[in-house]
Amino acid sequence: MAEGGRHSRHAAVKRRSRLWPFLLSLALLAAAVGGGLALHWSSRSSGGSAETVTSSPTIDLAARSAAVDVVLKRRAQAVLTGNEKEFLADVDPADTKLVAGQRTLFSNLRQFGFAKLTYQQLAQQYDDTLAQKYGPTTYLVAVAMTYQISNIDLVPVRAMLGYTFTQRPSGSWMLVSDSDLDKRLPRGSHQEAWDTGPVLVKRAPRVLVVVEQGQDALANRLVTMSLSAVQAVSKSWPGGWKGSGVVIALDDKIVRGADYTQPKNAEDALAMATWVYRTLPGEVTGAGERADSYVVVNPHNRAKVDARTLAHEFTHVATAPYGPYAPRWLVEGAATYVEFLPMDGQKDLALGQYKLDVRTKYLAKAKALPSDATFFDQADSSYPLSWLALDYLFTRFGGTEVGTLYRELAALGSTQQQRDRIMLEHLGMTETGLFRALKAAAAA
Template sequence: MWTGPAELRTTLAALLCAAALPLAACSDDPPPPTYSGGAYDDVATLMQRTLSQRAAALTRHDPARFRRTLDRSDAGLLESQQTYFDNLSALPVGKLWIKVDKETITPVEGSDLGAGGEEYWAEVVVGLRLQGFDSTVVRTRDRYLFVPTEDQRLVVGSTTDHDWESDHPGNTQPWDLGAIRVREAPGVLGIFDGWTVDDAGTVLDAASNGRSDVRAVVGDGNGATSGVVVYSVQDPTFLDGLAGQTVGDPDRADGLTIAVPADARTPGKGAASYRIFVNPRVLGEPSSVVGRLVRHELTHALLGPRGRGAPLWLSEGLAEYVSVRPMSPGQRRLPARALDVGSGATDLPGEAEFAGSDAEAWYAVSWWACEYVAKTYGEDVLLTLLDRLAGGADQAEALQEVLGLSGPQLVQRGVALMTTTYRG
């Protein structure tokens, strides 16, 4: 028979000592938690033991041990968690640990009236590092339900709390949401699903080949990891709540670059990696179109934090400039409205232009401003300008200092070069 927290504090010491026989501990487990006599210390200890077993089972691909951490009376939970286990088993997991946040333990009202004993909700911190793709462990939070067993353990009864999740968006990955298909190419980890996996080859080729193409222009400014993760999945839920963490608008973009924070609650720790999302709607396009899109996003990913705070016209124009380098001039398609929009441009575009209906045309205008800089001053000056404008530096001063031009002069010269190229 399960006993409540009051009884635990006076009768469970011997049980905990006996249960503390060494598990086959994973070297990546966090240090054991230490407590200071709080109301739920014993409960937290039991939760942590289960979570440590869960992490060890995932890293060692031990399905039987993993199932022992779950409420095996819940068939739906077992099915969904088997999918999660399979997903994690397919990933190149370098480190994985799970730790309960003792301060968030909350008993389920009325649960102690049943024959089984009291149930609890608690937030947990999940630490995961993809080997070769993350520079450090990525910490995310989740909320689990813990339920008692007849042998006086607390096991996971649910990993889903919809209300909590709606208040904590941007906290999931595709492997948390449903079955994924993992494919790899040199330097690339591809995350697909049953709808997109047939196009995996096209995406992986574009990313693998594109890495060297992009590095030839921008170098490896991020430099923290050797590989890149590319997502292409139908369920966009994992994009919810990523405002401020993406280069591009998650609701509109064909492609995105996502900065994955080492710890979303501690922004000062920076990004663990930069990952790419390829919208499934573009997978039916010719491989040249997919390749150009992927190279654009790779430019953002490989630059990483370099140039953060630079104006959109430069960061997006540079990415467009880099994306077309491997293509012959005849393949470098221009948006239909670009020449008309460019003819009326009186200054370099700002956020309002990129958010408007002619955004695609303004991308092209920005691209050709960068083309003009590279053709006239050299490609290295584009990166010099990016560095100079990082952090929100004064644009007029930087343009004058680096190029000897004003914004209106640069956009007019870029548009003139674009017009000459496409209208002869």
């Protein structure tokens, strides 16, 4: 399942069907940004006009910005060099709970093995309640965390944090909270795996798995399955795939863009691929620019995850950089197509019988390809029909053409007119024509 989408397996291939609710990730991101987080630079580069209105006149804004930059740089360097003392140096020592949490955060961050890590101030936020709590020097600021996990992220990516600082009598600035902005930060670019309790990170070539500390057996099992799934997607996806698979399987029900507190997600979902951003929502585009995806496993159902589940999700990971506009039948159909292919160490599925079942049970009753608007409401039929469409495209046109079609639709298919143009250019038929071709193939 891609973030904002669903993934189900079907009884015809003797795999449990799962219905997934739609995650309105883009709407949530827009709402979060609209709720007060404007992603522009701090007063140093914006002139400080917005801050000057409500900030204490005794505070030198430029000096504050420079001092906080020093704190952020020290924290990033401390993670890269393994210096816990420096990481905690600017944390309020009187808040023992905060210090303990920051110590856990440091330990978590160290396990990921960052090749690059920086923190950058974005926009100051305002909250009178917090000013009353921490005092007149309270500085609440959105922070961009730019990082690149060694041998995992192909390019540097970004996440969002919210820090609250106050000024010490000495004039330096200290961190008094890292959670005051949590509810206002964009969903999907926040609440990373390292922001939870103590974690265990295990690696293998092109694989990184995150579980709760002490769950070594689960980590080893997920690493083995991930290696198989990475190999399968690399082999089967047109043009190959050189990326990596990150699997997060924590007890927490909300991690990154995955929310397993939602009843249907909690019951039926196994895992979902959540976007990783090259640019944050609101920086360049409203939705942000995708770089990759990390897979988050449902803590209720992680015992049911297998290599095929991960192959489905890693197909979403492989296609995430293409863009957000591919039709849902193509997004989920492609992932299901790869998932159902023969895999080393996995029993082959009875795809011939499955195709016959899909044609007689679903295609015979359908009027068109599954639409984006109703895809999830009719998931029991949407997924089989989407798989059938991709099976037809791969068989008739070959993987290279399908891969090129996917890239162009994902990048440019924001309207039906554009989708029709791209489909006609590559296939000689629109989505309507493809549906008629599926009907004709079934009749033959």
